[in-house]
Amino acid sequence: MAEVTLIDAVTMALAWELEHDSRVVVLGEDVGVNGGVFRATAGLQTRFGAERVLDTPLAEGMIAGVAIGMAAQGMIPVPEIQFMGFIYPTVDQIINHAGRLRNRTRGRLSCPMVLRAPYGGGIHAPEHHSESTEALFAHMPGVRVVIPSSPARAYGLLLAAIRDPDPVIFLEPKRIYRLNKQNVEDNGKALPLDVCYTLRQGTDITIVTWGAMTFETLKAVDQLAKSNISCEVIDLATISPIDYETILESVEKTGRLVIVHEAARTCGVGAEVAAIVAEKGLYDLKAPIRRVTGYDVVMPLFRREMDYMPSVSKIVDAVRETLDD
Amino acid sequence: METIADFEIQYSQFLDPAGKPSADIPDLARDADKLVDMYRHMVETRVFDTKAINLQRTGKLGTYASCLGHEATHVGLAAAMQEDDVLAPSYREYGAMLYRGVSMAEILMYWGGDERGSDFAGPRNDFPFCVPIATQCLHSAGAAMAFQMRGEARCAVSVNGDGGTSEGAFYEAMNIAGARKLPVVFMVVNNKWAISVPIELQTATKTLAQKAVAAGIPGIQVDGNDVIAVRHWVERALARARNGDGATLVEAVTYRLSDHTTADDASRYRKKGEVETAWKLEPLIRIRQYLTDIGVWDEKKEQALLAEAATKVDNAVQSYLNTPKQPIEAMFDYMYKELPEFLEEQRDHAIQYGDNDGGHHG
Numbered sequence: 001m002a003e004v005t006l007i008d009a010v011t012m013a014l015a016w017e018l019e020h021d022s023r024v025v026v027l028g029e030d031v032g033v034n035g036g037v038f039r040a041t042a043g044l045q046t047r048f049g050a051e052r053v054l055d056t057p058l059a060e061g062m063i064a065g066v067a068i069g070m071a072a073q074g075m076i077p078v079p080e081i082q083f084m085g086f087i088y089p090t091v092d093q094i095i096n097h098a099g100r101l102r103n104r105t106r107g108r109l110s111c112p113m114v115l116r117a118p119y120g121g122g123i124h125a126p127e128h129h130s131e132s133t134e135a136l137f138a139h140m141p142g143v144r145v146v147i148p149s150s151p152a153r154a155y156g157l158l159l160a161a162i163r164d165p166d167p168v169i170f171l172e173p174k175r176i177y178r179l180n181k182q183n184v185e186d187n188g189k190a191l192p193l194d195v196c197y198t199l200r201q202g203t204d205i206t207i208v209t210w211g212a213m214t215f216e217t218l219k220a221v222d223q224l225a226k227s228n229i230s231c232e233v234i235d236l237a238t239i240s241p242i243d244y245e246t247i248l249e250s251v252e253k254t255g256r257l258v259i260v261h262e263a264a265r266t267c268g269v270g271a272e273v274a275a276i277v278a279e280k281g282l283y284d285l286k287a288p289i290r291r292v293t294g295y296d297v298v299m300p301l302f303r304r305e306m307d308y309m310p311s312v313s314k315i316v317d318a319v320r321e322t323l324d325d
Numbered sequence: 326m327e328t329i330a331d332f333e334i335q336y337s338q339f340l341d342p343a344g345k346p347s348a349d350i351p352d353l354a355r356d357a358d359k360l361v362d363m364y365r366h367m368v369e370t371r372v373f374d375t376k377a378i379n380l381q382r383t384g385k386l387g388t389y390a391s392c393l394g395h396e397a398t399h400v401g402l403a404a405a406m407q408e409d410d411v412l413a414p415s416y417r418e419y420g421a422m423l424y425r426g427v428s429m430a431e432i433l434m435y436w437g438g439d440e441r442g443s444d445f446a447g448p449r450n451d452f453p454f455c456v457p458i459a460t461q462c463l464h465s466a467g468a469a470m471a472f473q474m475r476g477e478a479r480c481a482v483s484v485n486g487d488g489g490t491s492e493g494a495f496y497e498a499m500n501i502a503g504a505r506k507l508p509v510v511f512m513v514v515n516n517k518w519a520i521s522v523p524i525e526l527q528t529a530t531k532t533l534a535q536k537a538v539a540a541g542i543p544g545i546q547v548d549g550n551d552v553i554a555v556r557h558w559v560e561r562a563l564a565r566a567r568n569g570d571g572a573t574l575v576e577a578v579t580y581r582l583s584d585h586t587t588a589d590d591a592s593r594y595r596k597k598g599e600v601e602t603a604w605k606l607e608p609l610i611r612i613r614q615y616l617t618d619i620g621v622w623d624e625k626k627e628q629a630l631l632a633e634a635a636t637k638v639d640n641a642v643q644s645y646l647n648t649p650k651q652p653i654e655a656m657f658d659y660m661y662k663e664l665p666e667f668l669e670e671q672r673d674h675a676i677q678y679g680d681n682d683g684g685h686h687g
Contacts, residue, residue, distance in 0.1 A: 025474065051474055057504055062463055062497035069467020069481075073411065073450060075474065077467075089493075096457045097464070103659040105453050106444040110662070142660050165662035194665055241665045 001185045007177040009151040009184050010040045010116075013158035014078065016188050018048045021076060024162060026053045028063055028080030037082055038118055038177060061089035064115060068097050071113040071167075078162060084119035084171065085128030091136065098167040099142030114161045118174035119147075120212050120262055121309055124302040131299050132211070132263040137169045138240035138272070144168040145239040146193060149214040151182040153237060156191030163190060171239075173211035194238045196246040202232035205319055206250040208273050209260040210236040213310060217260050220315035231319065239269050244276045248284075251277055255286035256322050260310050265293040287325035290318045332538045334531075337558060338548035342606045344614025351557045357621045363404050363552050364612050364622070365630060367396040370420040371609060372634040373429050374583075376642060377436065381587040385646065389436045390417040394550075394582035395514060397608030400424055401555025402512050402577075405563055406482055411468045413452040413461040413483040418514075421484065425451060429641030430648070437645060440655070459489035462498035462511060469502065469509035469572075480508040480566045482559070488519025490533050499540035502572035510562045511537075511574045514549060516581035521594035537574035549577025550608040582607065653679035 004012065017024045026041055026048075032055035035042030045053040056063050060081055067077035081087045094115070102110040121130035137145045146161055146168055148154035154172070161168040199214060200221060209217045214235050221231040232250050236242065251257050257277055259270035270291045277289060292310040300308050339354065341347040353359055374393055380386035392399060399420025406412065412425055419432055426447025435442025435454055443453035452468075455461035465483030472479040489495050490513055502509050513533045517524050530536065537544030545562075547554040555577055562573035580603035584591045591600075616622035657664060657672040664672065 057497070057501050059493070059497040059500070061494060062466075062501055065460060065463025065494060065498070066467035066470060066501060069413075069452075069464035069469075070471045071467075072452065072464065073468045073471040075471045092457060092460060092494075093463065096460060101453075102661070103656075104440055104443050105659075106440050106655075107659050108444045108449060109452070241667045244667065 001183045003181040004151050004184050005178045005181055006148065006151045006154045006172070007038060007040055009155040010158060010172060011042060011044070012184065012186050013155045013162070014041060014044060015047065016159065016186065017078075017162045018044065018052060020188065023074060023076045024052070025070065025075055025077050026080070027056050027067065027077060029056060029058050029082050031055060031080050036080060038174060040080065040116070040172070059089070060086050061093060064090035064093040064098070067113045067115070068093055068101070068111055071111045072101060072109045076112050076162060078114045078116060081115060081117040083129045084117045084131055084133060087117050090115065094137065094143060094167070094169070095140045099140045102166065103142060110165060111167045112165050114158070114168045114170050116170045116172065118177070119171045120173045120175055121299060121305045122175035122212060124305070127301060130302070130305060132261070132294065134171055134239050135263055135267055135269050138269050142166065143240070144193060145171065147171045147173065147211045147237065147239055149173065149176070149211055149235050149237070151180075151184050153191060153197065153235070155184050156189060157193065157237065159188065160190035160193045164193060171211070175212040176215060179215065194241055194243055196243045197235040197237050198232065198246065198250070199235050200231060200233040202230040202254065204230045204254055205256040205258060205322060206232045206234060206247070206254045207258045207260060207315070207319070208234045208236055208247055210239060211262065213260045213262050216310055216312050217315055220312045220319065223312065223316055224319055229319065229323065236269070236273070242272065242276065244280065247273060247277065248281045251281045252284045255284055257285065257289045258292060258315070258318050258322055259289065260292045260315055262294050262309055264296045265291060266296050268293055287322050290322050292318045332535065334534045334544060334546055336546045337554050338551050339553045339557070340551045340611045340615055342550070342611055344611040344618065351553065353557060353560070354553045357616070357619065359404070360553070360612065360616060361621060363400050363556065364616060366400045366420060366424050367552065367609055367612070368630055369634045369637065370396045370399065370423060372631065373419060373423070373432075373638050373641070376638045377433065378583075378587060380433070380642065386433060387436050387438050388586050388588045390586045391583035392417045392419050394580050394603070394607055395516065396420045397552035397612070398514050398549040398555050398577040398579050401552040402482060402484070402559045405556045405559035406480070407563075409479050410563070411450050411452065411465070411479065411481045412448065413465040413468065413481060414454060415458070415461060415485050415489070416454045416456050418484050422451075427451070429638060430644040433641060433645035434648065439648070439651065440659075441651065459485045459492035459495040461485065462489070462495050465509050465511070466498040466502050466507055469507035470505065472508055473505070478567050480510065480563050482510045482512055482563075484512045484514060486519060487513065487515040487517065487524050487527055487533060488522065489513070490536055491527055496536070496540065499537060499542060499572065499574065503541040506569065506571035508566035509572045510559060510566060511572065512559070513574060513576045515576055515578045518581050518585070518591075518595065520585045520589060523595075532576060534574055534576040542572045542574060544574040544576065546576045546578060549579030550606050550611070552608060552612055579608070580606065
């Protein structure tokens with residue numbers, strides 16, 4: 001068992017699959033010799049060769065399109081997009097092809113691929129390097145969106161994503177790439193997709209969150225515990241499709257719901273979570289649902305980025321207000 | 326100053342519009358069986374296309390994109406391919422698809438609003454129709470990458486139009502194919518019109534073949550109405566790719582004799598005279614004349630072929646019209662390998678409200 005960071009866990013999972021499945025190929029900008037700008041693919045080219053861990057020309061739409069072509073012809077490509085801010089040229093390929101190929105050929109062809117990208121703010125990065133736009137992909141039929149929030153989940157969920165027979169957008173919260181270490185056994189064991197992970201059991205209120213925001217949320221929850229407020233914290237983990245049963249069961253127990261996400265509020269995934277609870281769990285609610293989210297503005301440059309993001313105090317206040325309602 | 330790079334683009338035609346050899350005929354054209362086989366497919370494609378337009382006009386087919394005038398390009402490129410190569414077409418390459426074993430009924434199903442039209446019983450690995458322009462070029466590059474990685478002697482061929490050469494995906498695909506010496510052929514069907522936009526507004530380049538130069542791969546322009554030229558040069562490009570020497574762009578110059586689709590009216594934007602001139606260059610006349618001149622074709626065979634093609638097309642139309650629509654749940658059942666739980670509820674809902682009687686076309 002090794003003490004590893006979230007990004008180490010990503011590398012471990014990629015290495016495991018490259019080792020055990022000859023169809024797996026890692027491709028992208030700077031993923032080869034350089035090992036990726038965040039080092040998620042460090043050492044993989046040396047270990048598995050430049051044919052399986054390859055540097056591509058610089059064109060994100062091309063990376064996605066070529067991966068789809070490979071996937072349709074029996075490979076399992078795991079392309080990396082360097083930052084989420086550069087993922088948009090892939091949208092054409094993902095929405096028009098990756099998410100549709102199985103359906104439009106009635107299962108004749110399919111698209112088993114994992115498009116990885118670091119996402120989110122909080123690392124004082126330049127412009128276009130800090131956005132959280134997971135909701136764009138969550139809106140696309142036929143595509144899974146998965147976000148890990150710990151080294152263990154990064155390892156287990158990435159293995160599951162690579163083994164999944166359908167396309168997965170795997171978004172890595174780069175702010176917590178190296179925030180903490182966890183013991184993760186490199187045993188090739190995948191975690192289930194399409195389920196939430198309950199990080200804390202609680203009775204007074206349910207908080208649904210994902211990615212780096214799990215850390216702010218857990219800090220807020222620790223603070224609230226001092227006032228004897230018992231929060232249940234659910235890591236959504238698979239952003240699409242949403243495991244709404246776990247959320248509904250929790251809300252049935254607590255009667256209150258706060259949703260925390262870094263992405264802008266309007267049409268964010270939080271809106272979908274709120275809608276599901278409103279549709280299927282309204283009578284369990286003792287108070288209106290609250291959302292703590294990024295604002296509907298352009299992500300500020302880094303001198304003001306933390307003012308954009310949900311913070312511990314914003315979460316604490318939202319929980320207290322919801323309990324007071 | 327010195328010239329450190331330059332390029333030239335070759336043009337090739339073997340049969341002139343009257344069917345007379347205009348250059349030394351290549352070996353393949355000495356094989357009369359091969360020529361007759363291609364001619365038969367071209368005629369079948371023309372008969373099929375004419376019928377499909379009629380079906381649309383009589384309300385039995387949705388919007389349809391005709392391939393009138395493209396028969397030599399389509400059949401020539403498919404005849405050059407091997408069975409286990411992979412085709413990534415756009416949306417009007419019926420001549421190529423039929424040659425590779427896609428059925429007429431499947432093509433009608435697609436334009437008749439049924440996804441089963443892309444579940445080809447024939448070439449199981451070929452990519453389906455591709456409507457978002459030039460996006461399929463990247464799939465052919467990816468397929469070629471898969472073949473290269475597995476050490477298979479297979480090639481991919483994508484087909485896009487003149488308008489598609491303005492798309493980033495077209496260049497991006499050629500670029501990676503050049504950088505990695507991928508076994509792929511990029512077929513550009515220059516039919517002069519992208520809906521209403523003429524080639525002059527699409528690009529300032531003298532040829533589309535020269536767009537290969539920027540990607541470091543060879544490009545050649547052929548007479549796309551000369552099936553011998555198309556097949557010959559695509560065969561050469563595929564042999565080169567299979568030999569590990571990388572990708573080629575083949576530009577086939579032809580003309581879209583039809584409207585863009587049945588929803589289009591080309592008389593709004595192009596002159597009648599231009600179309601009349603283009604008809605004089607169309608692809609069937611010249612190969613038929615050549616086959617007649619070398620003594621392997623005559624009016625009797627022509628009539629027999631037309632009758633045979635008509636029967637084949639009619640059978641396909643009947644098969645298409647007699648195919649009940651899919652059950653309503655089919656729209657859910659191919660979204661994922663396994664239906665996720667959240668979709669079950671929506672699936673049940675759709676079934677509850679749908680007629681789900683597997684009835685007639687609607």
